[in-house]
Amino acid sequence: MMKRFGIAMLALAIAAGTGALTAQTLNSPLRGVSPLNEEGPAAPMTPMRNTAEKEPRNYPEQPPVIPHSIDGYQIDLNGNKCLTCHARARTAESQAPMVSITHFMDRDGQFLASVSPRRFFCTECHVPQNVVGPPVSNDFIDIDTLLSRASPGGKR
Numbered sequence: 306m307m308k309r310f311g312i313a314m315l316a317l318a319i320a321a322g323t324g325a326l327t328a329q330t331l332n333s334p335l336r337g338v339s340p341l342n343e344e345g346p347a348a349p350m351t352p353m354r355n356t357a358e359k360e361p362r363n364y365p366e367q368p369p370v371i372p373h374s375i376d377g378y379q380i381d382l383n384g385n386k387c388l389t390c391h392a393r394a395r396t397a398e399s400q401a402p403m404v405s406i407t408h409f410m411d412r413d414g415q416f417l418a419s420v421s422p423r424r425f426f427c428t429e430c431h432v433p434q435n436v437v438g439p440p441v442s443n444d445f446i447d448i449d450t451l452l453s454r455a456s457p458g459g460k461r
Contacts, residue, residue, distance in 0.1 A: 334441045354434040363447045368430040375433050380426055387427045388420065 332338045339345030353374040360370045378386035390399035408424040409417050 351435040351437045354436050360434065361447075363445070365448065371427075371431050371433040373433065375428070380428055385420075385425055385427065392420070 330338060330340050337345050353376070355373045358372060360372060362369065375386075380386060388404075389395060390401040391404050393403050395401070396403045404420060404424075406416075408420050411417055411421050412423060
């Protein structure tokens, strides 16, 4: 009897806590104004950046971003549309940069004749860019600026 009473009280406390959460509303730059238990409206679609220009990288080893739309690209176990332009054999024709040599290494560091299966799914690291400002303000400083500020005289 006492055990059932304890379980009932716990269930009542959880229900009361849940009710308090559903009544709360959060106002944030990313989420907007919506109750915590609701999703809220989707952000409007923004245009894709589509250029041949290379984007600067913000830190060493940052994967390059994709400077064009990849809508409709097949990138799965059956095929990789990216390799129609970026494969070693296609770059002379397409004028696209070849995938990095690191993409031809297996997990043991051995070089393969073709792109490694672990590097086959490009969008795990590389992402297309939209024409949009940052969703929240920030004070990010790239590594070159940070190093030049830290060196004597402020220049490197």
